[in-house]
Amino acid sequence: AVPAPAPDSLRPLLVTMYERLSIADQVALSKWDTRQPTQDSAREAQVIANARKQALERKLDPDEVAELVAAQIEASKLVQYGLLAQWQAAGKAxxxxxxxxxxxxxxxxxxLQARLLTEYAKFARYRTDPNxxxxxxxxxxxxxxxxxxxQGLIRATGDLCITAQ
Ligand SMILES: C=C(O[C@@H]1C=C(C(=O)O)C=C[C@H]1O)C(=O)O
Known part of the structure; x- marks a missing residue:
């Protein structure tokens, strides 16, 4: 049998995640210049608190949305650490x-976060689909x-599907 095609809501969700990941390049450049650490826990807490608030406004589960955004943050750091290591090895950015x-x-x-939540809301019901x-x-x-x-996108989407293996 031919597997069911992906719902139309998947690609825009991934495009938004990938756009957020691409911004990690600019974040890393700024951190390279200013010698700021990659990890900024206070900013992360703000980003997640904001996501929880937006979730409530959109009648989404705040814990679920917090997890989704936490995965985007982890993915961003993965890319930042990777780029910074490359630039360190090269001696320049x-x-x-x-x-x-x-x-x-x-x-x-x-x-981008507002867009991410709008697109997530449309895809959410397919997370448990076996496909x-x-x-x-x-x-x-x-x-x-x-x-x-x-690798960043794999991290960003690591828990998107909820399926028994
Ligand atoms: C993107 C940044 O780097 C890290 C990732 C964050 C994010 O993805 O929102 C937030 C804080 C930092 O730990 C940043 O500092 O803004």
Whole structure:
């Protein structure tokens, strides 16, 4: 039998996750320049608190949404640590323009979060579909630009499907 096609809501959700992951490059550049640590626990707590608030406004489960956003944060750090290690090994970071972390990059991450929740809400009911892992693997492979961001997207979507193995 031909497996059921992925719901239309999956790709925009993954695209948004991948866009958030791509912003990790700018975050890492800013941290390289300023020698700020990658981990910022206070900012993470704010991002998650904001996600819980948005979940309630949208009648989504706040714990579920907090987990989803925590996975995006972990994925972002995975990419940041990977890039910083590459730049350390090379002795230099790319010579590209640096948007400011607090006034430009974080506001962009905050904007993306609303979109992430809108798209998550549309996909949520398919998380337990037995085809979910197959849909996910297929959709992911159409997006990935390099190994590190690929690992990031795997981390970001690691608990998206809820299926008995
Ligand atoms: C993206 C950042 O780096 C890390 C990841 C975060 C995130 O993904 O929201 C938040 C704080 C940091 O631990 C950041 O500092 O803004």
């Amino acid at each position: 790319p010579d590209t323009p640096r948007p400011d972390l607090s006034t430009q990059v974080r506001p962009r991450l905050d904007q 979910c892992p197959l849909w996910l693997a297929t959709a992911r492979s159409g997006l990935i630009k390099d190994a590190l961001h690929g």
